[in-house]
């Protein structure tokens with residue numbers, strides 16, 4: 001019997017995972033991995049750090065070479081080969097050997113597509129200049145690095161304030177450049193809610209990055225084949241020696257389109273839970289394929305390495321064996337380091353919950369990443385969203401210096417296992433003073449949510465409504481002097497019982513403290529002493545200020 005022929009298009013995250021898993025589950029299959037670029041299985045996620053010299057050796061980005069894949073896995077890797085056509089009827093692909101400009105046909109029994117995505121580029125004249133770059137391939141990274149090393153540069157502009165754009169901003173500041181970030185949206189980092197993104201924006205600005213929001217490129221001034229300045233839509237002109245476009249990506253689905261596979265309106269390849277396309281002998285994974293979102297249950301593009309690797313692994317197994325576990329829905333859990341700040345998220349944010357009409361509640365805390373009395377404790381801001389009816393966790397966002405990844409990973413795991421928000425209070429997490437607190441920030445979120453669900457506490461984050469409410473600030477005089485909350489009646493918590501008569505017990509009252517704990521105590525005092533409508537501002541003055549300032553952008 002002829003061996004099963006598995007052909008894989010794209011040799012990086014999804015493709016390399018598919019190929020190696022296929023081999024591990026089928027020793028006798030004939031496996032070919034076709035990659036149009038010179039490298040396979042490289043760490044795209046490490047490229048900003050290679051450009052910034054934090055990763056010193058280019059070779060460290062090469063996770064597996066064609067030689068290793070042949071010697072260890074007997075996978076035939078064809079680099080500098082591009083699949084140019086899929087002939088579904090005859091089950092064969094047309095391959096172009098890019099070095100020798102010759103084309104040949106290769107038959108398949110199972111075809112796995114992991115061609116990734118391509119950077120979005122606006123239609124503007126001048127973007128073909130020699131100092132304009134996108135960052136997707138190792139060759140892109142090489143070109144940017146070469147330019148940085150060989151030209152005298154000062155001003156760098158990055159268009160697009162997503163994860164990759166901001167990783168590049170951080171690295172280029174470290175290299176001593178003056179960096180400007182230009183973003184069309186009214187906030188950086190669109191997967192975060194606005195106040196959380198604003199907190200990161202303040203860090204960028206503190207480190208000297210100039211942030212331009214609600215604007216984009218209008219035109220480019222080009223001299224000697226290089227862009228020398230940018231005109232923004234608000235007519236500001238800014239000098240530039242190097243321009244990086246980080247405007248996001250679109251699925252690389254031309255091959256799939258041309259051979260008639262089903263795509264969605266964004267051009268992403270439609271797949272089932274086994275990563276099979278509308279043709280069951282063709283699989284699609286990674287940035288080009290749709291996955292099911294774990295919270296919304298809708299198909300969506302999640303261009304991240306984790307989902308691509310996991311889907312590739314399952315597709316490889318299914319192609320090689322004819323069966324595998326189904327793909328688990330994804331949450332889009334992601335993380336970024338911006339200087340000494342870390343921002344991470346999982347699931348959906350408030351913007352998405354509102355857009356989808358989900359009835360949700362939100363709790364915010366600021367708590368230290370380990371025991372406050374142990375040297376080096378650093379605050380983390382976390383917010384969690386849950387479904388008002390089912391109490392299922394919908395998503396979380398966290399920003400801090402240390403321990404952000406741990407909290408978001410714990411919550412992501414809880415969401416994936418179907419936890420309700422009050423169950424966060426029960427998690428048995430590891431604790432010793434250098435690592436955490438007996439009451440971890442994740443527990444605090446669980447405590448707050450449990451109190452809300454039990455009717456012991458009402459939360460608000462509505463800044464606009466405050467003008468119609470009785471606002472009481474129970475912080476100390478010193479704290480209030482340093483960071484006042486406008487319109488608030490100041491009564492330190494310790495004096496609240498004595499001064500109750502100065503407040504109106506029959507109007508809606510919102511209580512503030514620094515981050516929520518004292519406000520909770522105050523709300524219990526007021527509620528038990530006859531105040532009818534008492535809420536606390538979730539996350540206290542810290543979140544209030546962020547929301548207030550972010551709203552003014």
Ligand code: FAD
Nearest residue numbers: 010012013014036045082083115116286287303304305308
């Ligand atoms: P890719 O890994 O891009 O691989 C696709 C390959 O297919 C490419 O090498 C391409 O050349 C090849 N190809 C395309 N068409 C053909 C064809 N017709 N014939 C032959 N070969 C073809 N994700 C995270 O989760 N965390 C991060 O920190 C992170 N950082 C990133 C930083 C950067 C700079 C970049 C660019 C991406 C980052 N990502 C990160 C995203 C992550 O790398 C991608 O989601 C992931 O690589 C997608 O895997 P894929 O297999 O779909 O595509």
